[in-house]
Amino acid sequence: xxxxxxxxxxxxxxxxxxxxxxxxxxxxxxxxxxxxxxxxxxxxxxxxxxxxxxxxxxxxxxxxxxxxxxxxxxxxxxxxxxxxxxxxxxxxxxxxxxxxxxxxxxx
Numbered sequence: 001x002x003x004x005x006x007x008x009x010x011x012x013x014x015x016x017x018x019x020x021x022x023x024x025x026x027x028x029x030x031x032x033x034x035x036x037x038x039x040x041x042x043x044x045x046x047x048x049x050x051x052x053x054x055x056x057x058x059x060x061x062x063x064x065x066x067x068x069x070x071x072x073x074x075x076x077x078x079x080x081x082x083x084x085x086x087x088x089x090x091x092x093x094x095x096x097x098x099x100x101x102x103x104x105x106x107x
Contacts, residue, residue: 033067052077
C-alpha cells in the first residue's frame with residue numbers, strides 16, 4: 001500500500017490508538033487525492049494563534065478537505081488542520097523525506 005507508516009515512525013497526533021489511525025488514514029486519502037490531481041493548487045487560511053480551524057480558500061482546497069475527511073466519520077478540526085499540513089508538506093518534499101523526518105530520534 002502506498003503511504004504506509006514504517007516501524008520507528010512517530011505519530012501524527014501523539015494520542016495513539018484509533019485517533020492516530022484516523023489521522024494516518026486521512027493523510028493517505030489526501031495524498032492519494034493529490035496524486036490523482038497533480039494540477040490542483042489547494043489554498044488554505046489559518047490563524048497562527050488558533051489550531052483546529054482551517055478554511056479552504058479555493059475549490060481545490062475544498063476537494064482536498066473532502067477527500068481527507070472521507071477517511072473517517074469523526075474528524076476534529078485539529079485532525080483536519082494537521083493532515084492538510086502534512087499532505088501539502090509531502091507534496092512539496094516527498095514521502096521518503098517525510099518518513100525520514102518522522103523516523104528521527106528526538107534529542
